[in-house]
Amino acid sequence: MRTKKRLNDHLNEQLVKFRIEIEAGEYIAPEKMHFSAFVEEWEKKYAVKHLEVTTLNTYKRCLKKRILPVFGSQRLDQIKPIHILNYLDTLEQDGSRMDGKQGNLSSGSVFMMYRILKNIFSRAVEWRIIKSNPVAQxxxxxxxxxxxxxxxxxxxxxxxxxxxxxxxxxxVMITLALTTGLRRGELLGLEWKNVDLNTGVIHVQQSITTFKDGEPIIKQPKTRKSFKEGSPTNISNSRIK
Structure with missing residues (x-):
């Protein structure tokens, strides 16, 4: 940007991108964007592409039940850190549960709301809808x-x-769970090709955590430590009879 020509080239490039977004119907007007509308954009452009199915379903339940009723009608750029802080504080108060039970939400549930809000506002910053993430503070x-x-x-x-x-x-299933410490999804993801009956070992190579349209979603284990080609789980002492 040190020369006028480079600056003009950059501005022209951004103008072209801007026109393409408008013509494609993808332009988001910051001054009119409400939180609920941005959540729809966030889900289409980010969540369905980058979040695991189980995580996305959890996020959507929390949004529908707890977050959208509070922030949905507010303009995205007018939500400040104090609004987030006040919201999280109400979740920690007695009567915040919505299942008919006494008491407040668990600390894990409060953290989940914080995590979802931070994710959404982070995308808003990345896409230059707002200048700063109110949750980050x-x-x-x-x-x-x-x-x-x-x-x-x-x-x-x-x-x-x-x-x-x-x-x-x-x-078989319960014995393996007790003797190997495998997660439920890892147990469901086992195939005969992963089991070596001669050496008495199991190679944990995939996991099934959820289903979509009746079909299992198969993925690698949750952590890299779980996926070990050369360090299988020993089942030689299992009591399967």
């Missing part, structure tokens, strides 16, 4: 994790005994 809500309750050794032994009376497929 809010301290991330703390999540209080509950201690996991696991079966004792005696309970596992009792479960194995009860399983012997159940159909074979349940005996």
């Amino acid at each position: 809010i301290t991330r809500p703390k999540v209080q994790y509950k201690e996991s309750r696991v079966y004792s050794e005696d309970q596992v032994h009792q479960l194995f005994e009860v399983l012997q009376k159940e159909p074979y497929h349940w005996r």
Whole structure:
């Protein structure tokens, strides 16, 4: 941009892009954009392309149930950090649950609302609809994790005994869950080609976490550590009879 010619070339290039957006019906007018309208653009242009199906479904439920009723009619550029802060604060108050139970939302649910809002406003900044992300200036809500309750050794032994009376497929599935620590989606994604009965190992290479139009969505395991071609799960000590 150091010369007038380069500046003019850049401006002409942006003008061409602007005209293309208008003619294609993709131009978004910042001064008229309400939060609900931008969420529709966000879903079409970003969410369906970049979010996992389960994540997208969760986001859409939260938006419909809790976020859009509050921010939907507000102009995107007029939502400030204080509005986000006040909203998150109301979620932590008694009576914020919507399932008929007493108390407030869990810290995990509050964080989910923060996460969704931050994602949406981040896209608005990237697309130059607004200049700054109001959520980015809010301290991330703390999540209080509950201690996991696991079966004792005696309970596992009792479960194995009860399983012997159940159909074979349940005996296999539950035994693998107890002895390997595989996630539910990883268990559902197992195929015979992933199981080596000679060496007693399972190669975890895919996972099924949800279905779309009746068909399973197959993907790689959740983390890279889960996907290990050369470090399979040993099942030689499993009690499948």
